[in-house]
Amino acid sequence: MKNSKTNHFDLVYQVVRLIPRGKVTSYGAIANYLGLKSGARMVGYAMNASHTVPDIPAHRVVNRNGVLTGKHHFGHPEEMQQLLEAEGLKIIQDQIQDFKTYFWDPNELEARL
DNA sequence: GCAGTGACGTCTT
DNA sequence: GAAGACGCCACTG
Numbered sequence: 774m775k776n777s778k779t780n781h782f783d784l785v786y787q788v789v790r791l792i793p794r795g796k797v798t799s800y801g802a803i804a805n806y807l808g809l810k811s812g813a814r815m816v817g818y819a820m821n822a823s824h825t826v827p828d829i830p831a832h833r834v835v836n837r838n839g840v841l842t843g844k845h846h847f848g849h850p851e852e853m854q855q856l857l858e859a860e861g862l863k864i865i866q867d868q869i870q871d872f873k874t875y876f877w878d879p880n881e882l883e884a885r886l
Numbered sequence: 887g888c889a890g891t892g893a894c895g896t897c898t899t
Numbered sequence: 900g901a902a903g904a905c906g907c908c909a910c911t912g
Contacts (some may be wrong), residue, residue, distance in 0.1 A: 799894090800893075800894055800895080809908090812895095813907085814893090814895080814906090814907060815892080815907075815908055816893085817892070817893040817894060818892065818908080819893090819909095820893050823908095831893075836893075837894070837895065841893090841895080842893055844893090865912070880893060882908090
């Protein structure tokens with residue numbers, strides 16, 4: 774399979790696209806959902822390449838602490854915070870307030886289905 | 887081909 | 900409880 778290399782990336786994009794509006798998830802959650810034990814970094818790397826694919830709400834993906842670590846990777850760091858606030862989230866000092874409240878886990882979605 | 891780096895997370899001290 | 904170090908895999912230089 775020539776696409777075996779980018780297979781993980783595609784999986785990450787699929788999960789990120791499934792994130793409902795007003796919710797956020799963490800790299801570890803996606804990695805865990807995909808079965809990538811220590812793939813947290815891989816997920817982050819995949820997100821770095823997310824610019825290669827549209828419709829990727831990367832602003833809904835934050836680290837385990839709910840901090841907008843990758844905000845600087847957007848066209849403008851402010852954009853990530855603005856987008857999250859536009860979805861009803863509260864962000865203070867690049868940190869999501871009540872992160873656990875807005876936290877969304879892909880496993881939960883699959884469980885509901 | 888080797889070494890360094892990276893949108894993180896978990897373990898150990 | 901907090902801080903530091905290590906590990907994982909993939910990409911770039």
